[in-house]
Amino acid sequence: MTEPYDLCMTTGTFPWLKGHGTENDFVLLPDPDGTIHGDLDAAVVRFLCDRYAGIGADGVLRVIEGSKQSYVEDGGDWFMDYRNADGSIAEMCGNGIRVFVRYLAEAGLAGDKPVRVGTRAGVKEIVLNDDGTITADMGEPRLPGPAGIVVEANGHQWPAVHVDMGNPHAVAFVDDLREPGHLVDQPGWTPETAFPHGVNVEFVVREGPNAVRMRVHERGSGETRSCGTGTCAVTVAAARAARQERPVTYRVGVPGGAVTVTWRADNHVELTGPAVVHARGEFDRSWLPG
Numbered sequence: 001m002t003e004p005y006d007l008c009m010t011t012g013t014f015p016w017l018k019g020h021g022t023e024n025d026f027v028l029l030p031d032p033d034g035t036i037h038g039d040l041d042a043a044v045v046r047f048l049c050d051r052y053a054g055i056g057a058d059g060v061l062r063v064i065e066g067s068k069q070s071y072v073e074d075g076g077d078w079f080m081d082y083r084n085a086d087g088s089i090a091e092m093c094g095n096g097i098r099v100f101v102r103y104l105a106e107a108g109l110a111g112d113k114p115v116r117v118g119t120r121a122g123v124k125e126i127v128l129n130d131d132g133t134i135t136a137d138m139g140e141p142r143l144p145g146p147a148g149i150v151v152e153a154n155g156h157q158w159p160a161v162h163v164d165m166g167n168p169h170a171v172a173f174v175d176d177l178r179e180p181g182h183l184v185d186q187p188g189w190t191p192e193t194a195f196p197h198g199v200n201v202e203f204v205v206r207e208g209p210n211a212v213r214m215r216v217h218e219r220g221s222g223e224t225r226s227c228g229t230g231t232c233a234v235t236v237a238a239a240r241a242a243r244q245e246r247p248v249t250y251r252v253g254v255p256g257g258a259v260t261v262t263w264r265a266d267n268h269v270e271l272t273g274p275a276v277v278h279a280r281g282e283f284d285r286s287w288l289p290g
C-alpha cells in the first residue's frame, strides 16, 4: 500500500498541521519514518514559522516514530523533534508536547495508555484527560544556580532564579507585568556566562497564594503567548520563594490562557492544559526558498 508520506516523496509535497496550547503555536510535520524531512533544515523551519511569508508559528514539532529516529537513545513511542522559530533545536517544549499528543490522538496513533513521548530531555509520559485537557509529566526540575543572576530588559534589572526543566529558564518576579516593556530583543542577564546556550526568560507577578501570571521571552522564538516549560519553572520558583510544601498546585496565567501546574511530592512537575489542532494542509517543496 502507498502510505501518504510515500506519496509526498513522489509528488514533492509534504503534509503539515497547525496547533496551539494556550496560543503557543506550532507547525506539526508528520514524518513517521523520518524520511520526509531528513535532518530538517533550519532554513526550512524558519520559513515555515515566518508569520508573513510562511505558515507562521513559534516552533515546529516533527512527529517521528520513536524507533525510527536516531537523535536519542530512547525515542519513546513517538519522538518530538522540536525546533524554535529561528531554526534552533531545543530540548523540551511543554505546550508543544500536549499539541503533539493531541495530533497523535486525532490521527488514531495514541493508543489507550499514557503516551511515551521521546524528547531531547528524556521520555515524558502524557495522559489525555476526560475533560479534554492533557497532562504531561515534565520530570524533575533542577535549580543549578549560580546565585546572583540578573535579568535586564529596557534599562531595568531584576534578580532572577535559574530553573532547568530540561531547557533553561530565568524567572524574575516583577511588581507589574508592564514593567519589562516591549520585549523585542533577547533580554540580557548577568553574569553572561550563566547561560552560554541562551535562556528563556519569565517575568512573573504573584496573584494569590497559589496563582501567578507571567510573560515570557523564549530563546529562539521571542515573546510568545505562553511557554509550558516556563509555567513549570515559574511554579517551582514561586513555591520555593513562598517555602510551600509539596505537593503544591498553581494556576499560571499567560497572555494566551491559563494552565495548572503541580509540583508533586516525588519532585516531578505535572503540567495540565488545553491543546488543539486547528488547521492542516499540503506544502509544495517548490515554495521553499532557495
Ligand SMILES: N[C@@H](CCC[C@H](N)C(=O)O)C(=O)O
Residues within 6 Å of the ligand: 024, 059, 084, 089, 090, 091, 092, 093, 094, 095, 096, 167, 168, 200, 218, 219, 220, 221, 226, 227, 228, 229, 230
Ligand atoms: N514554548 C515551549 C518552549 C520551547 C523551547 C524554548 N524556546 C527553548 O529554546 O528552550 C514550551 O511550551 O515549553
